[in-house]
Amino acid sequence: MNYHYPAGTVRALLETDQVTKPTRQALTERLKASSDQPVFFSTEEFSLLQAVCDRLIPQNNQSERIDITGGIDKRLTENKSDGWRYDVMPADGDAYKLGLKGIDESAQLLFQQPFQNISAEQQDFILKAVQTRQAPGDTWQELAADRFFEELLAEAVSTYYSHPLAQEDIGYVGMADVPTWQRIGLNQLEDREPKSIGQGE
Amino acid sequence: MQTYSTTEIVDAIVIGTGAGGAPLLARLARAGLKVVALEAGKHWNPITDFATDEKEQEKLFWTDERLSAGNDPLPFGSNNSGTGVGGSTLHYTAYTPRAQPDDFQLRTDFGVGEDWPLGFDQIEPYYNEIEQFLGISGPSPYPWGPARKQKYALGPLPVNGAGQLMERGCKELGIKTSPAANAALSAGYYQEGVGHRPACANRGFCQAGCNIGAKASMDVTYIPLAVHFGAEIRSESFVTQLIKDSSGKISEVVYIQNGEEKRQRCRYVFLCAGTVETARLLLLNGLGNSSGQVGRNVMAHPGLQIWGEFDEDVRPYKGIPGAIISEDTHRPANADFAGGYLLQSIGVMPLTYMTQMARGRGLWGEELKQAARAYNHVAGINILGDCLPYAHNYLELSDEKDIRGLPKPRIYFTNGENEKRMTAHANKIMRDIWAAAGAKNVWAFPRNAHVIGTCRMGVNPDTAVVNPDGQSFDIPNLYISDNSTFPSALSVNPALTIMALALRTADRFLEQHK
Ligand SMILES: Cc1cc2nc3c(=O)[nH]c(=O)nc-3n(C[C@H](O)[C@H](O)[C@H](O)COP(=O)(O)OP(=O)(O)OC[C@H]3O[C@@H](n4cnc5c(N)ncnc54)[C@H](O)[C@@H]3O)c2cc1C
Ligand code: SF4
Numbered sequence: 001m002n003y004h005y006p007a008g009t010v011r012a013l014l015e016t017d018q019v020t021k022p023t024r025q026a027l028t029e030r031l032k033a034s035s036d037q038p039v040f041f042s043t044e045e046f047s048l049l050q051a052v053c054d055r056l057i058p059q060n061n062q063s064e065r066i067d068i069t070g071g072i073d074k075r076l077t078e079n080k081s082d083g084w085r086y087d088v089m090p091a092d093g094d095a096y097k098l099g100l101k102g103i104d105e106s107a108q109l110l111f112q113q114p115f116q117n118i119s120a121e122q123q124d125f126i127l128k129a130v131q132t133r134q135a136p137g138d139t140w141q142e143l144a145a146d147r148f149f150e151e152l153l154a155e156a157v158s159t160y161y162s163h164p165l166a167q168e169d170i171g172y173v174g175m176a177d178v179p180t181w182q183r184i185g186l187n188q189l190e191d192r193e194p195k196s197i198g199q200g201e
Numbered sequence: 202m203q204t205y206s207t208t209e210i211v212d213a214i215v216i217g218t219g220a221g222g223a224p225l226l227a228r229l230a231r232a233g234l235k236v237v238a239l240e241a242g243k244h245w246n247p248i249t250d251f252a253t254d255e256k257e258q259e260k261l262f263w264t265d266e267r268l269s270a271g272n273d274p275l276p277f278g279s280n281n282s283g284t285g286v287g288g289s290t291l292h293y294t295a296y297t298p299r300a301q302p303d304d305f306q307l308r309t310d311f312g313v314g315e316d317w318p319l320g321f322d323q324i325e326p327y328y329n330e331i332e333q334f335l336g337i338s339g340p341s342p343y344p345w346g347p348a349r350k351q352k353y354a355l356g357p358l359p360v361n362g363a364g365q366l367m368e369r370g371c372k373e374l375g376i377k378t379s380p381a382a383n384a385a386l387s388a389g390y391y392q393e394g395v396g397h398r399p400a401c402a403n404r405g406f407c408q409a410g411c412n413i414g415a416k417a418s419m420d421v422t423y424i425p426l427a428v429h430f431g432a433e434i435r436s437e438s439f440v441t442q443l444i445k446d447s448s449g450k451i452s453e454v455v456y457i458q459n460g461e462e463k464r465q466r467c468r469y470v471f472l473c474a475g476t477v478e479t480a481r482l483l484l485l486n487g488l489g490n491s492s493g494q495v496g497r498n499v500m501a502h503p504g505l506q507i508w509g510e511f512d513e514d515v516r517p518y519k520g521i522p523g524a525i526i527s528e529d530t531h532r533p534a535n536a537d538f539a540g541g542y543l544l545q546s547i548g549v550m551p552l553t554y555m556t557q558m559a560r561g562r563g564l565w566g567e568e569l570k571q572a573a574r575a576y577n578h579v580a581g582i583n584i585l586g587d588c589l590p591y592a593h594n595y596l597e598l599s600d601e602k603d604i605r606g607l608p609k610p611r612i613y614f615t616n617g618e619n620e621k622r623m624t625a626h627a628n629k630i631m632r633d634i635w636a637a638a639g640a641k642n643v644w645a646f647p648r649n650a651h652v653i654g655t656c657r658m659g660v661n662p663d664t665a666v667v668n669p670d671g672q673s674f675d676i677p678n679l680y681i682s683d684n685s686t687f688p689s690a691l692s693v694n695p696a697l698t699i700m701a702l703a704l705r706t707a708d709r710f711l712e713q714h715k
Contacts, residue, residue: 005574023254084275085269150563153560174551181403182403
């Protein structure tokens with residue numbers, strides 16, 4: 001089943017008193033965050049990472065882009081951790097730099113061009129090969145390709161879906177909890193919960 | 202709040218204020234002891250500090266990096282480690298089932314694992330006391346285990362969509378279900394020394410912190426009680442060293458507060474820093490390890506989750522996440538494994554679901570976005586099963602330093618044959634339940650939850666770190682009270698039993714030091 005939710009729901013709720021002050025503050029900041037120049041990554045690495053993230057989580061609406069790579073750069077700049085890493089992996093920042101190098105290396109070996117110059121289908125082919133540990137290149141001898149892909153995807157996804165616009169896309173309004181939830185059973189909706197509008201794309 | 206100076210010799214220092222530290226702290230304070238809690242994390246004010254937003258609430262997780270090794274590396278951070286006054290209870294889901302009597306004697310019954318050096322009868326009175334004090338909501342009678350001496354403090358919480366679906370599927374298959382016991386209030390509740398706490402708002406956000414105090418995390422229950430009885434809570438105080446005097450007892454605890462090294466003198470120390478940090482502190486300081494068992498026997502409950510999409514609107518962010526339980530699989534007939542597990546329905550917050558989907562299903566591109574749009578229609582069930590202690594699962598100090606300049610812990614974890622068989626058994630049952638309930642696009646997320654072990658309790662100083670009272674065999678004025686002392690993992694969520702053991706340790710200590 002394809003669901004499709006109306007735009008604007010979370011933004012409208014943020015204007016109301018159905019959201020607590022700390023919640024509004026966190027989400028509004030995220031909504032208004034501007035994209036900065038990278039600090040941790042070089043400009044080349046950063047634009048490669050952007051190209052990769054565009055395939056992992058395609059964003060069709062160019063006017064309302066969610067900045068995934070900026071979030072990753074910021075975390076690595078601040079040297080923040082999520083509390084653990086796979087022992088087989090190098091430190092997060094090194095893993096990112098090495099993995100990006102590997103992606104370009106695989107693209108060169110398979111398509112004789114850097115990742116950013118090949119077609120979307122070819123890009124997906126490379127990424128699938130990385131995910132399944134089948135991508136060619138010396139870099140992947142040093143770095144567990146599947147783990148790198150898993151970590152990258154998890155961080156991209158968590159950055160993307162923490163954004164109010166992405167939450168509108170999936171019809172999530174759980175942040176509007178001030179009135180409490182009374183209608184919680186199957187098929188029971190409160191007025192502030194959006195319904196799926198038809199079958200979507 | 203009462204405060205003590207660092208030059209004063211306080212009766213006891215409690216390191217860590219989670220499920221193992223907070224109840225004990227309150228008990229010692231009530232007895233009139235001068236007690237100071239040293240807690241690495243912050244003391245939050247949930248109303249002003251907690252947002253209904255998972256990213257913002259990452260501040261509740263212990264994020265000093267740990268290295269996860271073995272064939273089934275354990276994720277830490279959001280998966281099982283909290284920090285702050287209240288410890289991991291700040292973000293526990295609030296499931297509070299009791300262990301059953303046979304959980305404490307796995308070796309007697311199956312010839313594998315370990316028996317506990319104390320039985321259910323010694324824990325039960327504390328279960329009763331804690332359930333009343335925290336205001337646990339649950340059904341009376343409760344369908345499994347020995348008859349309860351007392352009803353749950355409050356009736357069960359309302360059942361959400363995931364819970365209804367589990368009831369539907371289980372009914373079809375003849376599996377008995379019941380509303381679960383949860384440490385969240387189904388009605389307003391008042392306790393002397395704590396004050397009034399409001400009923401749960403059904404906001405499904407327990408794992409990212411309760412902003413109204415309906416969930417019985419330690420910061421809104423045993424901590425205020427401890428303060429009421431004169432305990433001092435020193436937050437943002439990271440303990441680095443335990444200093445022994447010439448008699449071999451610990452006389453001083455060294456900690457870092459606001460970048461400054463401080464020392465507190467004391468008569469007794471209660472180490473309650475959780476499975477990983479308790480073992481790490483002992484190893485760093487070379488203490489309490491004549492048995493060689495510190496860091497050994499790491500266990501983590503098999504916690505396989507089965508997710509499915511339903512035609513109905515579920516909105517998995519509403520209601521207490523774990524509304525429905527079944528313990529019919531506590532000792533399944535004809536099982537090819539030792540012990541057993543319980544089944545729980547699960548609601549889920551969006552980021553948790555999306556990142557699990559990324560890791561577990563490996564979805565990306567348009568496929569991911571489409572699956573994400575089904576979020577409002579997903580529901581899960583998971584198990585929580587016993588895990589055997591193995592020599593191949595342990596914690597060690599690595600050569601890598603963390604942001605505090607201390608060696609990162611490396612934790613090896615690989616499920617054994619018993620956990621694999623149990624998980625396979627559960628995979629089939631849960632898929633059957635979800636099929637019977639009408640699920641589509643069913644997928645499994647394998648995981649292990651709760652880190653347990655590393656400082657096992659026992660009666661033999663050669664094979665255990667602490668005795669059944671939680672007292673170190675090597676250092677008489679050092680006690681441990683947290684998830685590290687469990688000799689076996691038990692087939693239930695651990696927090697209630699950790700609290701029960703904490704009160705028992707405090708009572709045994711007070712009896713011996715009258
Ligand atoms: C997402 C999640 C959901 C969970 N759900 C449930 C559930 O539904 N039911 C259940 O029973 N259990 C659940 N648990 C597990 C439960 O929260 C833990 O088992 C329990 O809190 C462990 O208690 P503890 O006292 O061992 O450690 P903790 O509660 O983790 O407390 C340890 C404390 O010590 C502090 N500390 C550590 N090192 C130092 C140091 N060097 N100096 C000073 N302080 C230090 C830490 O900051 C922390 O506050 C869940 C856990 C998580 C993460
Ligand atoms: S579901 Fe209830 S107990 Fe859990 S966080 Fe929300 S209000 Fe608190």
